[in-house]
Amino acid sequence: MRRYSAFAIAREAARYHQGWERAWASPEPKKSYDAIIVGAGGHGLATAFYLGKNFGITNVAVIEKGWLGGGNTGRNTTIIRSNYLQDASAAIYEKARGLYETMSQDLNYNVMFSPRGVIMLAQTHHEVRGYQRTAHANALQGVKTEFISPARVKEIVPIINLDGPRYPVLGGLWQARGGTARHDAVAWGYARACSDMGMDIIQKTEVTGVRKENGAVVGVETSRGFIGTKKLGIVVAGHSGVLADMAGFRLPIESVALQALVSEPIKPCMDCVVMANTVHGYMSQSDKGEMVIGGGADGYNNYTQRGSFHHIEETVRALVETFPMISRLKQLRQWGGIVDMTGDRSPILSKTPVEGVFINCGWGTGGFKAIPGSGWGFAELMARGYSPLTAEFGLNRFKEGRFIDESVAAGVAH
C-alpha cells in the first residue's frame, strides 16, 4: 500500500486526484482464518489491527454485515476523555486517550484527533462534590484533570451563561487533553492498516450462527457460507445479545437508544467540548462549524408515549438556557443508535463459556473514546488469554459482585 504523505498529496493534486488507490480491499472470504472478528466497527477493527501489530497474527478476517464503520462508530458525537472514577476504567480509557494522541502517525491516516479540552459542567451541589472526588481519584491514577471555578469556565467558554435560573454553572471538571476525533476516519484508518497487513475485511456479510464442537468454536455460519476459525472475537455493540445467543451463552446487557443532533454550520464560537451531564446535553463544534449535540439515553420503561423527540426536547430546552445564543440555530438532522448498557456502566472484555469465543461489548453510550485501548487489550486477551488492561472487565464480575461502578460518578452519556 502506498503511504500517504505531503509528496503524495502534491503528486495527486497535479493529476486531479485520479491516482489514489482503494484504501482497503473487498476480498472473497477464505475457507478459514486463525482469528475472526465479527463487527467492523472501531472496536472490531482496532482489535484486528493490534492482533497483527502486537502479536503478529495476520491471518485474520473482520466480518461486517453492513459497511465498515457504519454502526455506532459512524454516528457518535466523538467525545474523547478519560476522567473516569474507578482505577480499571481510568487505566483503559487513559491508554486509549494516549493512543489517540499518536494514532494519525501510527496508522499513516489523519484521524483529526483534536485535544481541544473537555469540560464537565457542575450544575448542582451534588455534582460539585462528585467532580471534586473524580479530580482527586484522577490525580492518584495519573490522569490529568482539575476542578475549575465558574470564572475559569467562562474564560474557556465565553458563550456560556453561568447563572441560568434552573441550571447555574457552579464549576467544572476540566481535562485539557480530552477532545474529539473524526469517527469515520478512525474506522477507515484501522481498516486500511489491517488490509495492508493482509487481513480480509469482508463487508455486506452477516454472521448468522456460531458452529461448535465439544464446547469449542470451530467457525461461523455467514450469509456467504461457513468460515472456519478456532478464535472468534464478537465485537458487535448493540447486537451482542444476538451473537451471544448464537454461541449459546447469555449477557447481562440491555439495549437502549441514544440520540444526537446537528445544527447548521456557523463561525467558530466554542473551541472545546462542553458536557452538561445533569441535563444530558453534550456539545462541541465540528470543523465545518456545525454544533454537534448529544442527548441522553432513552429511559428503559418509557410509557410516556412521547417517543424519541421527548429526550432531545428536554436536552435542547436546558442547553438553550446555558447557551442562549444557540436558540436561533437550525437543527439539520437528528439520529440515534442502539447502545449496549451493562448494570455497572462498564464494558465487558472477556472469555466466554464457549472455548475460543471472546466478547467485547457493553461500551454503552461512551465507547468511541476507548477504541484504541479496547483493541489493544482485547487483542492481547485473544492472543494470550490474559491482559492486564481487561482483567477486571470479565463476565464473572457480575456473578462475583466485583462491579466497576461508573453509574454514579460517570453515568454520563458520550
Place this chain on the structure above:
Amino acid sequence: MAEFDLAIIGAGPAGMAAAVTADKAGLRVALLDEQPRPGGQIYRNVSQASADRVRVLGADYALGRGLTTALAESGVQHIHGAVVWAIEDGFRLSYTANGTAAQVSARRVLIATGALERPLPIPGWTLPGVMTAGAAQILLKGSGIVPRQAVLAGSGPLIYLVAAQMVRAGVPPLALVETQSTRDMIGALRHMPGALRGWRGLAKGLGLIRELRRAGVKRFTGADRLKVEGMDRAEALCFRAGGEDHRIACETVLLHHGVVPNTQVARSIGVSHRWSSAQQTFTPVLDAWGGTDRPGLFIAGDGAGISGAMVAEIAGRLAALKLAEEAGHLGISERDRRAAPLLRARARELAIRPFLDAAYPPYPGALRPDDDTLICRCEEVTAGEIRQTATLGCLGPNQAKSFTRAGMGPCQGRYCGLTVTAILSQTTGQSPDETGYYRIRPPLKPVTLAELAAMAETGATNPEGE
C-alpha cells in the same frame, strides 16, 4: 396534543380530495400543508387568483377551485403554513407553524406530499439566474412574476405548459431547448394505443405546442451537451442540436426534466421503496388503495409515482374510502361500490403515462454528469468526487456521505439523492436498488433549537390555525 382519526400531509389535489372524502365519511381529519393556502403545486393559490391570472394559467388550473371550495365547506381542520418535519410511529406528526413547533396525533396517516422537480445538474447550473421551470411557475402562480429573457431547457410536458403560460403573460421565453430525441419519440410510439385512450391529454399537449409555434417561440429538439455560461451569473445557454453548436444569450435559464416523487416523509418512517426504471426514480411499494407496508399508513398522489393531478385526486379519494372502511365508518361493499367508477377513471387517466414517460425521458447528460459538475449544491461536491468514493471502495450513498459530505447540508439530500445513487450505481455496476438511497432522518426540514425547546408546552394544546 390534538388527536385525529386521520392526518393528511399535503393539500394538493390528492390531499384535498382525500380530506373531503374522509370528512364526509365521518372521520375527524387534520390536513397539514406548508403553504399558506390549499392547492398544492398545480392549484397553488387558486382560491385567491384573479381572473387575469386564471386566464394566464389556463382552464386546468381553474379546476382546482372545486376542490378548495369543497375543503373550505368541510369539517376538515386545515392547519396551513405547517411544515411537517417529523413523523413517528403511533402516529405522531411534529410540525412548525408561525414559528412555533407543535404536534398532532392520528391513528392513520395519508402522505400526499406530491412531487419534486428532478434536479438537472449541468455545468453552470448553480449560477445565479438559473432556476427550475417549476420555480418560475411558483413565482407566477404565487406572485404574478415572470422571468425576462429566459430560455427553457430540458424535457417533459410541463415545459410546454410553463412556456405557454409565459406567452399568455406577455413575456414569451427566448427559446425551448428540448433534450428528448426523435428516437425517444419513435420508441414511445409503441405506447400510442394507450396514449390514444388518453387522447384528451394528448390533444392538450399538441394544443400547447401549437400555441407556442403561433407565438414564434423557437424550439430545438434532441439537444445535448447543455451548459450554462457566465461569470457571476447566467449569461447564455450553450448546447448542440441538429449537428450544430448553439449559444443563446439570456438572463435566465429555466431547467426542467420531469418530476419525481417526494419520498422524504415515507422514507423517514421506513416505508419500502423500489426503483422504477420506467420513471427513473424510486417509488414506494403500495397496494391498489395506496396502502404501504405499515398498517394505517397510506400514500396518494405524485408521491406514489408520477401520474398527474387527475390521478392524484382519484387516488386521494380511493385511499380515503379504504381508510374510512378500516376506521369502521364504511362497509366493505359500500366502499367497493364507490370505488368502482374511480378505478375506471384512474385507468383511463393512466393510459397516456407510458407514452409520456418514454417520449420525455430525463436528459441523459444530467444522469451521468461530467466529473466537474456540482452534484450536491449545499456541500459543493462534484460528480467526480462521488465517482472517486466508489473507486475507493464505497458501496452506497450513506457511505459516500461520510466520505464527501454530499447530502449533509441544509437540504439533507433532497436535491442530490437520486443523482448520487445513479452515479454510484453506474460506477460500481450495482443496480439502484442494491445501491440504495440516503437514510432520511428528521427533521425533514430544518427547525430551530428554540422551536424545539418550546415544543413541550405548545405540543400539549390545540394546534394553531383553522
